[in-house]
Amino acid sequence: MKTVICEEPGKLAVADQPIPQPGPDDVLIRVKRIGVCGTDLHIFTGNQPYLAYPRVMGHELAGIVESAPAGARVQAGDQVYVMPYLSCGRCVACRAGKTNCCTNIRVLGVHTDGGMTEYLAVPQGFVFKADGVTLDQAAMIEFLAIGAHAVARADVKANERVLVVGAGPIGMAATIFAKLRGARVYVLDGRADRLAACATALGADGTVELDTSEAGADKARLAELTDGEFFEVVFDATGNAKAMERGLEFVAHGGRYVLISIVNSRISFSDPEFHKRETTLLASRNATVADFETVLAAMRAGKIPTDALNTHKLSLAELPSEFPKLLDPGAGVIKALVAC
Structure with a gap:
Protein backbone atom coordinates (compact mmCIF):
# COMPACT_ATOMS: atom_id res chain seq x y z
CA MET A 1 0.00 0.00 0.00
CA MET A 140 -14.20 17.03 8.17
CA ILE A 141 -15.95 15.87 11.34
CA GLU A 142 -12.77 15.87 13.46
CA PHE A 143 -11.69 19.48 13.00
CA LEU A 144 -15.26 20.67 13.39
CA ALA A 145 -15.52 18.67 16.61
CA ILE A 146 -12.59 20.64 18.04
CA GLY A 147 -14.59 23.83 17.51
CA ALA A 148 -17.72 22.22 18.92
CA HIS A 149 -15.79 21.12 22.01
CA ALA A 150 -14.43 24.62 22.59
CA VAL A 151 -17.91 26.13 22.32
CA ALA A 152 -19.23 23.53 24.77
CA ARG A 153 -16.33 24.27 27.16
CA ALA A 154 -17.29 27.94 27.12
CA ASP A 155 -21.00 27.11 27.54
CA VAL A 156 -21.84 29.75 24.94
CA LYS A 157 -25.39 31.07 25.33
CA ALA A 158 -27.86 32.72 22.99
CA ASN A 159 -27.25 36.44 22.41
CA GLU A 160 -23.83 36.43 24.06
CA ARG A 161 -21.19 38.41 22.22
CA VAL A 162 -18.44 36.07 21.04
CA LEU A 163 -15.12 36.92 19.44
CA VAL A 164 -13.14 34.32 17.50
CA VAL A 165 -9.51 35.35 17.01
CA GLY A 166 -8.01 33.43 14.11
CA ALA A 167 -10.10 32.47 11.08
CA GLY A 168 -8.42 29.21 10.14
CA PRO A 169 -10.45 25.99 10.03
CA ILE A 170 -10.60 25.64 13.83
CA GLY A 171 -11.66 29.25 14.30
CA MET A 172 -14.28 28.75 11.60
CA ALA A 173 -15.50 25.64 13.43
CA ALA A 174 -15.87 27.64 16.65
CA THR A 175 -17.72 30.32 14.70
CA ILE A 176 -20.15 27.76 13.27
CA PHE A 177 -21.04 26.18 16.60
CA ALA A 178 -21.24 29.46 18.50
CA LYS A 179 -23.69 30.67 15.84
CA LEU A 180 -25.70 27.47 16.18
CA ARG A 181 -26.11 28.32 19.87
CA GLY A 182 -27.56 31.69 18.94
CA ALA A 183 -24.57 33.86 19.87
CA ARG A 184 -23.56 37.06 18.11
CA VAL A 185 -20.21 36.08 16.64
CA TYR A 186 -17.42 38.35 15.43
CA VAL A 187 -14.14 37.26 13.86
CA LEU A 188 -10.71 38.91 14.00
CA ASP A 189 -8.00 37.89 11.52
CA GLY A 190 -5.34 39.35 9.28
CA ARG A 191 -6.55 37.69 6.08
CA ALA A 192 -9.31 39.45 4.20
CA ASP A 193 -10.23 36.31 2.25
CA ARG A 194 -10.91 34.30 5.39
CA LEU A 195 -12.86 37.13 6.98
CA ALA A 196 -14.99 37.26 3.83
CA ALA A 197 -15.63 33.51 4.08
CA CYS A 198 -16.70 33.88 7.71
CA ALA A 199 -19.15 36.60 6.74
CA THR A 200 -20.61 35.02 3.63
CA ALA A 201 -20.46 31.27 4.28
CA LEU A 202 -20.63 31.12 8.07
CA GLY A 203 -22.91 34.05 8.84
CA ALA A 204 -20.57 35.87 11.21
CA ASP A 205 -22.22 38.99 12.58
CA GLY A 206 -19.12 41.06 11.95
CA THR A 207 -15.47 40.81 10.97
CA VAL A 208 -12.50 42.97 11.90
CA GLU A 209 -9.12 43.02 10.21
CA LEU A 210 -6.12 42.59 12.46
CA ASP A 211 -4.00 45.67 13.11
CA THR A 212 -0.57 44.87 14.53
CA SER A 213 0.56 48.50 14.65
CA GLU A 214 0.70 50.58 17.80
CA ALA A 215 -2.46 52.35 16.68
CA GLY A 216 -4.54 49.28 17.55
CA ALA A 217 -7.38 50.12 15.18
CA ASP A 218 -8.75 46.60 15.53
CA LYS A 219 -9.21 46.95 19.29
CA ALA A 220 -10.92 50.30 18.81
CA ARG A 221 -13.29 48.72 16.29
CA LEU A 222 -14.05 45.81 18.64
CA ALA A 223 -14.79 48.28 21.41
CA GLU A 224 -17.09 50.21 19.07
CA LEU A 225 -18.99 47.04 18.14
CA THR A 226 -19.67 46.25 21.80
CA ASP A 227 -20.25 49.73 23.27
CA GLY A 228 -16.89 49.46 24.98
CA GLU A 229 -17.80 46.27 26.86
CA PHE A 230 -16.02 43.77 24.62
CA PHE A 231 -17.00 40.07 24.56
CA GLU A 232 -18.51 37.64 27.02
CA VAL A 233 -16.53 34.86 25.31
CA VAL A 234 -13.27 35.08 23.38
CA PHE A 235 -11.78 32.10 21.55
CA ASP A 236 -8.16 32.10 20.45
CA ALA A 237 -7.46 29.89 17.43
CA THR A 238 -4.32 31.61 16.16
CA GLY A 239 -1.47 29.35 17.23
CA ASN A 240 0.46 32.53 18.00
CA ALA A 241 1.75 33.27 21.50
CA LYS A 242 1.54 37.06 21.19
CA ALA A 243 -2.03 36.84 19.94
CA MET A 244 -2.93 34.54 22.83
CA GLU A 245 -1.52 37.04 25.31
CA ARG A 246 -3.24 39.99 23.65
CA GLY A 247 -6.63 38.28 23.46
CA LEU A 248 -7.28 38.85 27.16
CA GLU A 249 -7.75 42.54 26.31
CA PHE A 250 -10.91 41.63 24.37
CA VAL A 251 -12.66 39.74 27.19
CA ALA A 252 -15.54 41.52 28.92
CA HIS A 253 -15.56 41.85 32.68
CA GLY A 254 -16.87 38.55 34.00
CA GLY A 255 -16.14 36.86 30.68
CA ARG A 256 -14.50 33.63 29.54
CA TYR A 257 -11.29 33.25 27.57
CA VAL A 258 -10.84 29.94 25.75
CA LEU A 259 -7.48 28.94 24.33
CA ILE A 260 -7.99 26.42 21.54
CA SER A 261 -4.51 27.08 20.21
CA ILE A 262 -1.38 25.46 21.54
CA VAL A 263 2.11 26.89 21.19
CA ASN A 264 5.45 25.46 22.20
CA SER A 265 6.27 28.30 24.57
CA ARG A 266 5.10 30.14 27.69
CA ILE A 267 2.34 32.71 27.60
CA SER A 268 1.58 35.37 30.21
CA PHE A 269 -1.02 37.99 31.04
CA SER A 270 -1.22 41.16 33.08
CA ASP A 271 -2.45 39.92 36.44
CA PRO A 272 -4.32 43.15 37.29
CA GLU A 273 -6.21 42.92 33.99
CA PHE A 274 -6.93 39.23 34.53
CA HIS A 275 -8.20 39.79 38.06
CA LYS A 276 -10.24 42.93 37.58
CA ARG A 277 -12.25 41.11 34.92
CA GLU A 278 -12.55 37.99 37.10
CA THR A 279 -11.74 36.18 33.90
CA THR A 280 -12.46 32.50 33.48
CA LEU A 281 -9.52 31.00 31.60
CA LEU A 282 -10.17 27.71 29.81
CA ALA A 283 -8.01 25.40 27.75
CA SER A 284 -9.75 23.36 25.08
CA ARG A 285 -8.05 20.23 23.80
CA ASN A 286 -9.22 17.77 21.15
CA ALA A 287 -12.86 16.61 21.41
CA THR A 288 -15.04 13.90 22.92
CA VAL A 289 -17.42 11.35 21.43
CA ALA A 290 -20.28 13.72 22.27
CA ASP A 291 -18.64 16.52 20.26
CA PHE A 292 -18.27 14.25 17.23
CA GLU A 293 -21.94 13.34 17.54
CA THR A 294 -22.86 17.04 17.74
CA VAL A 295 -21.03 17.67 14.47
CA LEU A 296 -22.53 14.65 12.72
CA ALA A 297 -26.05 15.70 13.70
CA ALA A 298 -25.45 19.24 12.44
CA MET A 299 -24.07 17.91 9.15
CA ARG A 300 -27.04 15.64 8.62
CA ALA A 301 -29.33 18.60 9.26
CA GLY A 302 -27.54 20.66 6.61
CA LYS A 303 -26.31 23.25 9.11
CA ILE A 304 -22.62 23.17 8.16
Whole structure:
Protein backbone atom coordinates (compact mmCIF):
# COMPACT_ATOMS: atom_id res chain seq x y z
CA MET A 1 0.00 0.00 0.00
CA LYS A 2 1.09 3.59 -0.62
CA THR A 3 2.03 5.57 2.48
CA VAL A 4 3.24 9.17 2.72
CA ILE A 5 5.90 9.66 5.38
CA CYS A 6 7.19 12.95 6.77
CA GLU A 7 10.80 11.88 7.13
CA GLU A 8 11.92 15.19 8.61
CA PRO A 9 10.66 18.78 8.54
CA GLY A 10 10.09 19.83 4.95
CA LYS A 11 10.45 16.36 3.45
CA LEU A 12 7.62 14.02 2.42
CA ALA A 13 8.16 10.70 0.66
CA VAL A 14 5.86 8.03 -0.74
CA ALA A 15 6.73 4.53 0.48
CA ASP A 16 5.32 1.10 -0.32
CA GLN A 17 4.40 -0.65 2.93
CA PRO A 18 2.56 -3.88 3.74
CA ILE A 19 -1.15 -3.66 4.56
CA PRO A 20 -1.41 -3.79 8.37
CA GLN A 21 -2.59 -6.98 9.99
CA PRO A 22 -5.40 -5.97 12.38
CA GLY A 23 -5.26 -7.20 15.94
CA PRO A 24 -8.22 -8.97 17.59
CA ASP A 25 -9.74 -5.62 18.67
CA ASP A 26 -8.91 -3.68 15.50
CA VAL A 27 -10.99 -2.47 12.58
CA LEU A 28 -9.15 -2.45 9.27
CA ILE A 29 -10.15 0.62 7.27
CA ARG A 30 -9.62 1.38 3.61
CA VAL A 31 -8.81 5.06 3.94
CA LYS A 32 -10.76 7.12 1.38
CA ARG A 33 -10.39 10.73 2.56
CA ILE A 34 -7.82 12.54 4.68
CA GLY A 35 -8.25 16.12 5.84
CA VAL A 36 -5.08 18.19 6.00
CA CYS A 37 -4.95 19.91 9.37
CA GLY A 38 -2.94 22.77 10.80
CA THR A 39 -1.20 20.13 12.92
CA ASP A 40 0.00 18.44 9.73
CA LEU A 41 1.32 21.76 8.44
CA HIS A 42 3.13 22.30 11.76
CA ILE A 43 4.65 18.82 11.56
CA PHE A 44 5.84 19.56 8.03
CA THR A 45 7.43 22.83 9.13
CA GLY A 46 8.93 21.34 12.31
CA ASN A 47 6.72 23.26 14.73
CA GLN A 48 4.79 20.54 16.60
CA PRO A 49 5.75 19.95 20.25
CA TYR A 50 4.50 16.38 20.69
CA LEU A 51 6.17 14.61 17.78
CA ALA A 52 9.23 12.62 16.71
CA TYR A 53 10.25 11.98 13.09
CA PRO A 54 9.74 10.10 10.86
CA ARG A 55 5.94 10.22 11.11
CA VAL A 56 2.96 9.29 8.98
CA MET A 57 0.67 12.27 9.40
CA GLY A 58 -3.11 12.38 9.08
CA HIS A 59 -5.82 12.25 11.72
CA GLU A 60 -8.90 13.65 9.92
CA LEU A 61 -10.02 10.37 8.43
CA ALA A 62 -12.93 8.74 6.64
CA GLY A 63 -13.06 5.40 4.91
CA ILE A 64 -14.70 2.05 4.34
CA VAL A 65 -14.42 -0.89 6.73
CA GLU A 66 -12.51 -3.84 5.28
CA SER A 67 -12.83 -6.07 8.34
CA ALA A 68 -14.00 -5.77 11.93
CA PRO A 69 -14.07 -7.96 15.06
CA ALA A 70 -17.16 -10.05 15.69
CA GLY A 71 -19.77 -8.01 17.53
CA ALA A 72 -18.24 -4.63 16.63
CA ARG A 73 -20.61 -1.72 15.99
CA VAL A 74 -19.21 -1.44 12.45
CA GLN A 75 -19.04 -4.11 9.77
CA ALA A 76 -17.28 -4.65 6.47
CA GLY A 77 -18.58 -2.17 3.90
CA ASP A 78 -19.65 0.50 6.41
CA GLN A 79 -18.65 4.10 5.76
CA VAL A 80 -16.91 5.36 8.89
CA TYR A 81 -15.02 8.21 10.50
CA VAL A 82 -12.19 7.82 12.98
CA MET A 83 -11.86 9.46 16.38
CA PRO A 84 -8.07 9.82 16.34
CA TYR A 85 -7.45 10.40 20.05
CA LEU A 86 -6.56 6.94 21.32
CA SER A 87 -7.32 7.26 25.03
CA CYS A 88 -6.49 4.66 27.66
CA GLY A 89 -9.87 4.50 29.40
CA ARG A 90 -8.21 4.10 32.82
CA CYS A 91 -6.53 7.36 33.86
CA VAL A 92 -7.94 10.15 36.00
CA ALA A 93 -9.20 12.07 32.95
CA CYS A 94 -10.76 9.04 31.26
CA ARG A 95 -12.51 8.00 34.49
CA ALA A 96 -14.08 11.47 34.54
CA GLY A 97 -15.25 11.13 30.92
CA LYS A 98 -12.58 13.57 29.69
CA THR A 99 -10.99 11.21 27.22
CA ASN A 100 -9.82 14.18 25.14
CA CYS A 101 -7.13 14.93 27.74
CA CYS A 102 -6.20 11.37 28.67
CA THR A 103 -2.84 11.25 30.45
CA ASN A 104 -1.72 8.43 28.13
CA ILE A 105 -3.27 9.77 24.94
CA ARG A 106 -1.88 8.76 21.57
CA VAL A 107 -3.13 10.90 18.72
CA LEU A 108 -2.99 9.32 15.28
CA GLY A 109 -0.57 11.20 13.08
CA VAL A 110 1.15 12.83 16.06
CA HIS A 111 2.17 10.38 18.80
CA THR A 112 1.73 7.39 16.50
CA ASP A 113 1.49 6.93 12.75
CA GLY A 114 -1.71 8.21 11.19
CA GLY A 115 -3.83 7.90 8.10
CA MET A 116 -1.89 9.28 5.13
CA THR A 117 -1.93 5.75 3.79
CA GLU A 118 -4.28 3.42 1.97
CA TYR A 119 -5.12 1.10 4.87
CA LEU A 120 -5.16 1.69 8.62
CA ALA A 121 -5.91 -0.58 11.59
CA VAL A 122 -7.65 1.24 14.45
CA PRO A 123 -9.04 -0.11 17.75
CA GLN A 124 -12.77 -0.62 17.30
CA GLY A 125 -13.68 1.79 20.09
CA PHE A 126 -12.48 4.70 17.97
CA VAL A 127 -14.31 3.88 14.72
CA PHE A 128 -17.86 5.14 14.13
CA LYS A 129 -20.43 4.89 11.35
CA ALA A 130 -20.75 7.95 9.14
CA ASP A 131 -24.21 7.31 7.75
CA GLY A 132 -26.08 10.18 6.14
CA VAL A 133 -23.04 12.21 5.12
CA THR A 134 -20.55 12.02 2.24
CA LEU A 135 -16.99 10.79 2.57
CA ASP A 136 -15.79 14.37 2.14
CA GLN A 137 -18.00 15.47 5.01
CA ALA A 138 -16.99 12.54 7.21
CA ALA A 139 -13.33 13.55 6.85
CA MET A 140 -14.20 17.03 8.17
CA ILE A 141 -15.95 15.87 11.34
CA GLU A 142 -12.77 15.87 13.46
CA PHE A 143 -11.69 19.48 13.00
CA LEU A 144 -15.26 20.67 13.39
CA ALA A 145 -15.52 18.67 16.61
CA ILE A 146 -12.59 20.64 18.04
CA GLY A 147 -14.59 23.83 17.51
CA ALA A 148 -17.72 22.22 18.92
CA HIS A 149 -15.79 21.12 22.01
CA ALA A 150 -14.43 24.62 22.59
CA VAL A 151 -17.91 26.13 22.32
CA ALA A 152 -19.23 23.53 24.77
CA ARG A 153 -16.33 24.27 27.16
CA ALA A 154 -17.29 27.94 27.12
CA ASP A 155 -21.00 27.11 27.54
CA VAL A 156 -21.84 29.75 24.94
CA LYS A 157 -25.39 31.07 25.33
CA ALA A 158 -27.86 32.72 22.99
CA ASN A 159 -27.25 36.44 22.41
CA GLU A 160 -23.83 36.43 24.06
CA ARG A 161 -21.19 38.41 22.22
CA VAL A 162 -18.44 36.07 21.04
CA LEU A 163 -15.12 36.92 19.44
CA VAL A 164 -13.14 34.32 17.50
CA VAL A 165 -9.51 35.35 17.01
CA GLY A 166 -8.01 33.43 14.11
CA ALA A 167 -10.10 32.47 11.08
CA GLY A 168 -8.42 29.21 10.14
CA PRO A 169 -10.45 25.99 10.03
CA ILE A 170 -10.60 25.64 13.83
CA GLY A 171 -11.66 29.25 14.30
CA MET A 172 -14.28 28.75 11.60
CA ALA A 173 -15.50 25.64 13.43
CA ALA A 174 -15.87 27.64 16.65
CA THR A 175 -17.72 30.32 14.70
CA ILE A 176 -20.15 27.76 13.27
CA PHE A 177 -21.04 26.18 16.60
CA ALA A 178 -21.24 29.46 18.50
CA LYS A 179 -23.69 30.67 15.84
CA LEU A 180 -25.70 27.47 16.18
CA ARG A 181 -26.11 28.32 19.87
CA GLY A 182 -27.56 31.69 18.94
CA ALA A 183 -24.57 33.86 19.87
CA ARG A 184 -23.56 37.06 18.11
CA VAL A 185 -20.21 36.08 16.64
CA TYR A 186 -17.42 38.35 15.43
CA VAL A 187 -14.14 37.26 13.86
CA LEU A 188 -10.71 38.91 14.00
CA ASP A 189 -8.00 37.89 11.52
CA GLY A 190 -5.34 39.35 9.28
CA ARG A 191 -6.55 37.69 6.08
CA ALA A 192 -9.31 39.45 4.20
CA ASP A 193 -10.23 36.31 2.25
CA ARG A 194 -10.91 34.30 5.39
CA LEU A 195 -12.86 37.13 6.98
CA ALA A 196 -14.99 37.26 3.83
CA ALA A 197 -15.63 33.51 4.08
CA CYS A 198 -16.70 33.88 7.71
CA ALA A 199 -19.15 36.60 6.74
CA THR A 200 -20.61 35.02 3.63
CA ALA A 201 -20.46 31.27 4.28
CA LEU A 202 -20.63 31.12 8.07
CA GLY A 203 -22.91 34.05 8.84
CA ALA A 204 -20.57 35.87 11.21
CA ASP A 205 -22.22 38.99 12.58
CA GLY A 206 -19.12 41.06 11.95
CA THR A 207 -15.47 40.81 10.97
CA VAL A 208 -12.50 42.97 11.90
CA GLU A 209 -9.12 43.02 10.21
CA LEU A 210 -6.12 42.59 12.46
CA ASP A 211 -4.00 45.67 13.11
CA THR A 212 -0.57 44.87 14.53
CA SER A 213 0.56 48.50 14.65
CA GLU A 214 0.70 50.58 17.80
CA ALA A 215 -2.46 52.35 16.68
CA GLY A 216 -4.54 49.28 17.55
CA ALA A 217 -7.38 50.12 15.18
CA ASP A 218 -8.75 46.60 15.53
CA LYS A 219 -9.21 46.95 19.29
CA ALA A 220 -10.92 50.30 18.81
CA ARG A 221 -13.29 48.72 16.29
CA LEU A 222 -14.05 45.81 18.64
CA ALA A 223 -14.79 48.28 21.41
CA GLU A 224 -17.09 50.21 19.07
CA LEU A 225 -18.99 47.04 18.14
CA THR A 226 -19.67 46.25 21.80
CA ASP A 227 -20.25 49.73 23.27
CA GLY A 228 -16.89 49.46 24.98
CA GLU A 229 -17.80 46.27 26.86
CA PHE A 230 -16.02 43.77 24.62
CA PHE A 231 -17.00 40.07 24.56
CA GLU A 232 -18.51 37.64 27.02
CA VAL A 233 -16.53 34.86 25.31
CA VAL A 234 -13.27 35.08 23.38
CA PHE A 235 -11.78 32.10 21.55
CA ASP A 236 -8.16 32.10 20.45
CA ALA A 237 -7.46 29.89 17.43
CA THR A 238 -4.32 31.61 16.16
CA GLY A 239 -1.47 29.35 17.23
CA ASN A 240 0.46 32.53 18.00
CA ALA A 241 1.75 33.27 21.50
CA LYS A 242 1.54 37.06 21.19
CA ALA A 243 -2.03 36.84 19.94
CA MET A 244 -2.93 34.54 22.83
CA GLU A 245 -1.52 37.04 25.31
CA ARG A 246 -3.24 39.99 23.65
CA GLY A 247 -6.63 38.28 23.46
CA LEU A 248 -7.28 38.85 27.16
CA GLU A 249 -7.75 42.54 26.31
CA PHE A 250 -10.91 41.63 24.37
CA VAL A 251 -12.66 39.74 27.19
CA ALA A 252 -15.54 41.52 28.92
CA HIS A 253 -15.56 41.85 32.68
CA GLY A 254 -16.87 38.55 34.00
CA GLY A 255 -16.14 36.86 30.68
CA ARG A 256 -14.50 33.63 29.54
CA TYR A 257 -11.29 33.25 27.57
CA VAL A 258 -10.84 29.94 25.75
CA LEU A 259 -7.48 28.94 24.33
CA ILE A 260 -7.99 26.42 21.54
CA SER A 261 -4.51 27.08 20.21
CA ILE A 262 -1.38 25.46 21.54
CA VAL A 263 2.11 26.89 21.19
CA ASN A 264 5.45 25.46 22.20
CA SER A 265 6.27 28.30 24.57
CA ARG A 266 5.10 30.14 27.69
CA ILE A 267 2.34 32.71 27.60
CA SER A 268 1.58 35.37 30.21
CA PHE A 269 -1.02 37.99 31.04
CA SER A 270 -1.22 41.16 33.08
CA ASP A 271 -2.45 39.92 36.44
CA PRO A 272 -4.32 43.15 37.29
CA GLU A 273 -6.21 42.92 33.99
CA PHE A 274 -6.93 39.23 34.53
CA HIS A 275 -8.20 39.79 38.06
CA LYS A 276 -10.24 42.93 37.58
CA ARG A 277 -12.25 41.11 34.92
CA GLU A 278 -12.55 37.99 37.10
CA THR A 279 -11.74 36.18 33.90
CA THR A 280 -12.46 32.50 33.48
CA LEU A 281 -9.52 31.00 31.60
CA LEU A 282 -10.17 27.71 29.81
CA ALA A 283 -8.01 25.40 27.75
CA SER A 284 -9.75 23.36 25.08
CA ARG A 285 -8.05 20.23 23.80
CA ASN A 286 -9.22 17.77 21.15
CA ALA A 287 -12.86 16.61 21.41
CA THR A 288 -15.04 13.90 22.92
CA VAL A 289 -17.42 11.35 21.43
CA ALA A 290 -20.28 13.72 22.27
CA ASP A 291 -18.64 16.52 20.26
CA PHE A 292 -18.27 14.25 17.23
CA GLU A 293 -21.94 13.34 17.54
CA THR A 294 -22.86 17.04 17.74
CA VAL A 295 -21.03 17.67 14.47
CA LEU A 296 -22.53 14.65 12.72
CA ALA A 297 -26.05 15.70 13.70
CA ALA A 298 -25.45 19.24 12.44
CA MET A 299 -24.07 17.91 9.15
CA ARG A 300 -27.04 15.64 8.62
CA ALA A 301 -29.33 18.60 9.26
CA GLY A 302 -27.54 20.66 6.61
CA LYS A 303 -26.31 23.25 9.11
CA ILE A 304 -22.62 23.17 8.16
CA PRO A 305 -21.46 24.65 4.82
CA THR A 306 -18.99 21.86 4.11
CA ASP A 307 -18.75 22.67 0.39
CA ALA A 308 -17.52 26.15 1.22
CA LEU A 309 -15.00 24.82 3.75
CA ASN A 310 -13.47 22.25 1.39
CA THR A 311 -11.47 24.48 -0.95
CA HIS A 312 -8.81 22.06 -2.23
CA LYS A 313 -8.56 18.41 -3.23
CA LEU A 314 -5.53 16.31 -4.12
CA SER A 315 -4.46 12.68 -4.30
CA LEU A 316 -2.20 10.72 -1.96
CA ALA A 317 0.46 10.42 -4.67
CA GLU A 318 0.49 14.21 -5.17
CA LEU A 319 1.18 15.01 -1.52
CA PRO A 320 5.00 15.26 -1.63
CA SER A 321 4.91 17.78 -4.48
CA GLU A 322 1.69 19.62 -3.65
CA PHE A 323 1.78 19.75 0.16
CA PRO A 324 4.15 22.75 0.42
CA LYS A 325 1.72 24.78 -1.69
CA LEU A 326 -0.92 24.44 1.02
CA LEU A 327 1.25 26.70 3.21
CA ASP A 328 0.95 29.61 0.76
CA PRO A 329 -1.65 32.14 1.99
CA GLY A 330 -2.19 33.11 -1.63
CA ALA A 331 -3.59 29.66 -2.36
CA GLY A 332 -6.69 30.48 -0.31
CA VAL A 333 -6.78 27.12 1.46
CA ILE A 334 -9.41 26.58 4.12
CA LYS A 335 -9.63 22.79 4.18
CA ALA A 336 -7.77 20.50 1.79
CA LEU A 337 -8.91 16.90 1.39
CA VAL A 338 -6.79 14.05 0.13
CA ALA A 339 -8.61 11.33 -1.83
CA CYS A 340 -7.23 7.78 -1.82
